[in-house]
Amino acid sequence: MPSLIELEALDFADHVLPGDVVCWGQAAAEPLPLTARLMAQRSRVGGFSAFIGIGLGDTPDPTFTDRVRFTSFCGTGTNRRLAAADALDILPVHYSGLPGMLADRVDVLLLQVAEHPEGGRFSLSCACDYVEGLARTARLVIVEVNRQAPFTSAEIDAADIDVLVRTDRPLTELVRTAPSPTERAIAAHVASLVPDGATLQFGLGAVPDCVAELLATRMDLGLHTGVLSDGAAELMRSGAVTNALKPSHRGVTVAGTLLGSRALFDFAHLNPDICMAPIRVTHALDVLAQLPAFTAINSALEVDLSGQANTEMAGGRYVGTIGGALDFLRGAWASDGGLPIIALPSTVEVKGERRSRIAVRLSGPATIGRADAAIIVTEHGIADLRKLSLAQRAEALIAIADPAFRDDLRERRRPGA
Ligand SMILES: CC(=O)SCCNC(=O)CCNC(=O)[C@H](O)C(C)(C)COP(=O)(O)OP(=O)(O)OC[C@H]1O[C@@H](n2cnc3c(N)ncnc32)[C@H](O)[C@@H]1OP(=O)(O)O
Structure with missing residues (x-):
C-alpha cells in the first residue's frame, strides 16, 4: 500500500536519483504542489531530466535548467517559455509512439489523482494518455490526491502507488477566449x-x-x-x-x-x-x-x-x-x-x-x-x-x-x- 505523508515532509532528495528521468501528468493533470516542490528542491537532488507534456503552469521555467534538462513532445502552452530560451529539447515522435518511447526511460512518475467518493479507489482524473502505462513501469510513483480533481473512468491500482500526499486545491483551467x-x-x-x-x-x-x-x-x-x-x-x-x-x-x-x-x-x-x-x-x-x-x-x-x-x-x-x-x-x-x-x-x-x-x-x-x-x-x-x-x-x-x-x-x- 502507498505510504501517506504530508507535503511538507516530502523530500525529493530521498526519491529522485541524479540522472533520473522524472515525468508528470500534463495540462490540468500536472500535480502542481509536487512539481513546485521538486523544482524548489532541485539543487539538493542533483542533475535530473524532466519529460513534460502540455504546460499550463509555472514549471517550464528556464531558470530551473541550472539542474533540470527539459524534454517534451510539444512546445505548447507554457512550454513556449522554455522553447524561447532554447531550453527545451524535443522528442520528434507521433503521439501513438510516445508510450513505447517512454516506457523504459521514465524512472519517477508524479501524478494528480482523484479518490472515489466512497474511498479506496483512485482515478487518473484529467489525463490517462501516456501516464497510464508509466504508472506500472516507473520505479517510483508519487501521487497528489486532490479533493477537487474529477473522478474519471481511468482507475489506477493503489498497488502501483508508492507515496501519497493529500491536497485540496483548484485545478489549472484553460479558459476559452471568444472566437474571432x-x-x-x-x-x-x-x-x-x-x-x-x-x-x-x-x-x-x-x-x-x-x-x-x-x-x-x-x-x-x-x-x-x-x-x-x-x-x-x-x-x-x-x-x-x-x-x-x-x-x-x-x-x-x-x-x-x-x-x-x-x-x-x-x-x-x-x-x-x-x-x-x-x-x-x-x-x-x-x-x-x-x-x-x-x-x-x-x-x-x-x-x-x-x-x-x-x-x-x-x-x-x-x-x-x-x-x-x-x-x-x-x-x-x-x-x-x-x-x-x-x-x-x-x-x-x-x-x-x-x-x-x-x-x-x-x-x-x-x-x-x-x-x-x-x-x-x-x-x-x-x-x-x-x-x-x-x-x-x-x-x-x-x-x-x-x-x-x-x-x-x-x-x-x-x-x-
Ligand atoms: C493530444 C492530441 O491528440 S491533440 C490533437 C492532435 N495534435 C495535433 O494536431 C498537433 C499539432 N497541432 C498543434 O500543435 C497546433 O494545433 C498548432 C501549433 C498547429 C496550432 O496551434 P495554435 O494555438 O492555433 O497556433 P497559432 O496559430 O495561434 O500560432 C502559434 C503562434 O505562432 C505564431 N505564428 C503562427 N504562424 C506563424 C508564421 N507563419 N510565422 C511566424 N509566427 C507564426 C502565431 O502568431 C502564434 O503566436 P502568439 O501565440 O504569440 O500569438
Whole structure:
C-alpha cells in the first residue's frame, strides 16, 4: 500500500536519483504542489531530466535548467517559455509512439489523482494518455490526491502507488477566449462537411470548439479524441452525441486528456458517458479506421502549395508539436467516409505585418507530408486535395488563400512543388 505523508515532509532528495528521468501528468493533470516542490528542491537532488507534456503552469521555467534538462513532445502552452530560451529539447515522435518511447526511460512518475467518493479507489482524473502505462513501469510513483480533481473512468491500482500526499486545491483551467470572426468563418466551413453519424476528433485551439458549437443539431455523432474540451462537452450535453454507431465503446465518448475549464471537470466527474483511455486506444490506427466517418479536425501553422503542413515551428521557435496530427489524419484517411481536415486562418500577423499561411515554401518542417494531406480549410473556403495533382492542388490552395496574396502565390509557384 502507498505510504501517506504530508507535503511538507516530502523530500525529493530521498526519491529522485541524479540522472533520473522524472515525468508528470500534463495540462490540468500536472500535480502542481509536487512539481513546485521538486523544482524548489532541485539543487539538493542533483542533475535530473524532466519529460513534460502540455504546460499550463509555472514549471517550464528556464531558470530551473541550472539542474533540470527539459524534454517534451510539444512546445505548447507554457512550454513556449522554455522553447524561447532554447531550453527545451524535443522528442520528434507521433503521439501513438510516445508510450513505447517512454516506457523504459521514465524512472519517477508524479501524478494528480482523484479518490472515489466512497474511498479506496483512485482515478487518473484529467489525463490517462501516456501516464497510464508509466504508472506500472516507473520505479517510483508519487501521487497528489486532490479533493477537487474529477473522478474519471481511468482507475489506477493503489498497488502501483508508492507515496501519497493529500491536497485540496483548484485545478489549472484553460479558459476559452471568444472566437474571432475568422475562426467562426473557418468553423462554419468545417461544420458544413460533417455528416450525421460522424465520429469526431477535435484538436487544439479555438476553431474545434467553435465547430462543436455549430454541430448541436446533428444526429448520432460520436466522439473519439485525444483532448476533450468544453466545446466537445457542450456538444455531448446538446444530445447530438450518442456514440451509438461506434463498433467499439458504443454509447461512450473516448478521450485521453481533459483540457478546459472547471465546468468541463465537473461534467467529467463520475460521468459514465466518458471513457478516459490511454494512447494505445485514442490514437491507434486500427481503432480509428473502424470508426464511422472518422472526422479529424486539427490545425497547422502553415501549408505549402502541395499540401505539406508545418505544425511545429513558427518564427524559428518550436511552438507546436507533431503530436497526434498524423495519427488522426491517417485514421481519417482509413475510415469509411472519413474526413482528414486541417483548418487554419489564411494569414498571421507577425510584428505588425500580415503574412500568408498558405505559402510557396514552408518556413519550418513538413510535419504532414503531401501524401498525407487531405482537406485544408481556411476562412475563404475548402480545398479537398485528395484526388488532385500538384498543379490542381496549388490552384485549390491559392483559391482559399487571402485574396491579397493570391497573385503573388501564383507568380512564385514552382512546378512540382
Ligand atoms: C493530444 C492530441 O491528440 S491533440 C490533437 C492532435 N495534435 C495535433 O494536431 C498537433 C499539432 N497541432 C498543434 O500543435 C497546433 O494545433 C498548432 C501549433 C498547429 C496550432 O496551434 P495554435 O494555438 O492555433 O497556433 P497559432 O496559430 O495561434 O500560432 C502559434 C503562434 O505562432 C505564431 N505564428 C503562427 N504562424 C506563424 C508564421 N507563419 N510565422 C511566424 N509566427 C507564426 C502565431 O502568431 C502564434 O503566436 P502568439 O501565440 O504569440 O500569438
